[in-house]
Amino acid sequence: MSLRPDVLLAILGMALVTYAARAGGYAVLRALRPPPFVEAVLRHLPGALFMAYVTPPLVAGGPAAWAGAACVVAVQLRTRNFGLAIVTGVAVVWGLQAMAE
Amino acid sequence: MTVTFTRAGFARGFRKALPLWLGMAPFGLLVGLLSDAKGLSFVEAMLMTTLLYAGAAQLLVLELWTDPAPVLAATGAAFLVNLRMAPMGAALAPWLDRLRGWRLWGTLATLVDHSFALSVAEQRAGGRDAGFLLGVGVSLWVAWAAVVAAGYALGSTVRLPPGHPLFFAATAAFLSILVPLWRGARTDLVPWFVAGLVALAAHRAGLPIPLPLLLGTLAGASLGAVLERRRAP
Numbered sequence: 156m157s158l159r160p161d162v163l164l165a166i167l168g169m170a171l172v173t174y175a176a177r178a179g180g181y182a183v184l185r186a187l188r189p190p191p192f193v194e195a196v197l198r199h200l201p202g203a204l205f206m207a208y209v210t211p212p213l214v215a216g217g218p219a220a221w222a223g224a225a226c227v228v229a230v231q232l233r234t235r236n237f238g239l240a241i242v243t244g245v246a247v248v249w250g251l252q253a254m255a256e
Numbered sequence: 257m258t259v260t261f262t263r264a265g266f267a268r269g270f271r272k273a274l275p276l277w278l279g280m281a282p283f284g285l286l287v288g289l290l291s292d293a294k295g296l297s298f299v300e301a302m303l304m305t306t307l308l309y310a311g312a313a314q315l316l317v318l319e320l321w322t323d324p325a326p327v328l329a330a331t332g333a334a335f336l337v338n339l340r341m342a343p344m345g346a347a348l349a350p351w352l353d354r355l356r357g358w359r360l361w362g363t364l365a366t367l368v369d370h371s372f373a374l375s376v377a378e379q380r381a382g383g384r385d386a387g388f389l390l391g392v393g394v395s396l397w398v399a400w401a402a403v404v405a406a407g408y409a410l411g412s413t414v415r416l417p418p419g420h421p422l423f424f425a426a427t428a429a430f431l432s433i434l435v436p437l438w439r440g441a442r443t444d445l446v447p448w449f450v451a452g453l454v455a456l457a458a459h460r461a462g463l464p465i466p467l468p469l470l471l472g473t474l475a476g477a478s479l480g481a482v483l484e485r486r487r488a489p
Contacts, residue, residue, distance in 0.1 A: 157297045161325040166300070168331035169317065170307035173338045178364040180342025185349060192481055197347045199480030200473065201376050202437050202444055203451035204340060204369070205430045207472025210452030211459040212427050220424060227428045231435040238275025240435075244428035249421035 216248075219255070223248035259354035261387045269374070269391025276370050277399040279429025280311070282422040284400055287314050288407020294321040298408055305404040309368065309397055312469075313337040340473060344372040350379060351386035359386075366393025370433065377436040446483060451476025 189197070213220055227244035231237070291301035308314055313334045320329060345352060345364055352360060363386070371392035378388055438444055455472025463471070 158299050158303070159297075159325070161327065162296065162300045163303075165325040165327045165330045166304045166307060168327055169304070169313070169334035172331055172335035173308050173310055173313065173341075174365060176335065176338040176341045177345065177367045178361060180339075181345025181349070181352060181364055184343065184346035185353070189346070192485065195481035195484050196477045197343050199447050199477040199484070200343055200347060201373055202434065202439075202448050203476030203480065204469070204473045205373065205434045205437070206448045206451040206476060207455035207469050208369075209427050209430045209434070210456050210472070211468060214456055216424070216427075220427070223424055223428065224431055227431045228435060231432040235436075236275065237429070237432045238278055240432040241275065241279050241425055241428040244431070245421055245425050248424045252421055 219248050219251035222251060258384060259351050260385050261355060261359055261390075262385055263387065265385030265387030266391035266394075268385070269371075269388035269393075270395040271391075272374060272388070273370065273392040273395035273399075276396060276429055277403075279425050279432075280396065280399050281403050281425060282420075283311050283315075283426045284403025285407035285410070286423075287311060287318065288404040289410065290315070290318045291404070292408050292411045294318055295323060296321075298405075301408050302401065302405060306397075306401055308334065309366070309400055310334070310338055310341075311400070336470075340470065341367055341369075341372075348372065348375055348379070348389065351375070351389060355386055359390075363390045363393065366390060366397055368393060368396060370396055370429070373433045373437060443480070443484070447476040447480030450479050 184193075209224075213224055216223075223244040226247045227240045230243045231240040234240070287305070288301065291304070296304070304314060316337055317330045317333050320326060320333065344367055348367075352363070355363065367389075371389055374392050375383075375389045451472045453472075454475040455468045458468035458471045
């Protein structure tokens with residue numbers, strides 16, 4: 156249960172730049188009134204961001220991960236229930252990996 | 257557009273995020289276990305978790321952690337990983353522009369990938385209550401602190417090997433978030449494919465952790481913008 160000064164300094168530094176990214180990004184981009192192209196990029200940002208997130212681990216995951224991913228998407232489409240989609244995906248991957256062993 | 261900020265909107269966002277708690281569990285447990293393994297005290301681990309509230313950044317920073325703490329390297333790495341959040345606030349401007357004071361700057365402090373994605377989907381569905389964004393953010397903040405604390409407490413008693421099926425929950429969470437963001441093949445197919453492909457190529461090329469994500473995101477989003485403006489009359 157200690158709080159060392161060097162660790163505290165690192166945490167405060169990280170917290171500061173993280174808040175700068177969260178709030179400063181909004182403040183700066185609003186003040187500068189981005190051109191239409193930048194606004195179009197922002198509209199396409201969420202989909203691109205999460206695709207960039209999931210693609211490397213999915214490709215590396217192999218057939219079990221691909222089957223799990225297909226189930227996640229199918230369940231999400233059917234039920235619009237995030238929790239059910241995630242649990243189903245994990246269960247499918249777990250089951251397939253267990254069978255492969 | 258009339259934008260409100262109500263307790264009901266907050267509660268709805270809070271509840272909407274509950275299923276996502278599950279997706280944070282493996283990631284948070286990992287960050288908790290790693291904080292313990294890297295010699296952080298419980299107070300230090302929880303201070304970092306509650307103030308940063310950014311899983312990818314925490315994971316990356318913990319991987320390069322040394323004793324004494326690498327103040328500059330950690331700060332620089334956190335900035336690089338979290339820079340992706342800068343445009344999120346601007347994208348949510350239709351809501352945020354109508355807020356003032358703590359409602360604006362406090363809500364921005366809770367902004368994460370999931371709350372951004374859910375709120376964009378909510379906006380596209382005609383949602384007008386900005387309390388939703390804060391509700392999702394606070395809900396996941398509570399979950400994040402809880403799972404990291406659990407991971408730290410479990411410490412050496414539970415060691416999930418890399419590749420354990422539970423880690424798939426993080427990927428599954430992002431996949432299920434992608435589903436409501438899909439606006440049809442004409443708009444999204446090519447940009448999404450390119451975003452994934454560029455991230456994969458950068459990953460395969462051995463670029464350090466935040467770069468594949470940043471490059472893939474920028475490539476996909478700017479291509480989407482180019483195609484959209486070429487189609488526009």
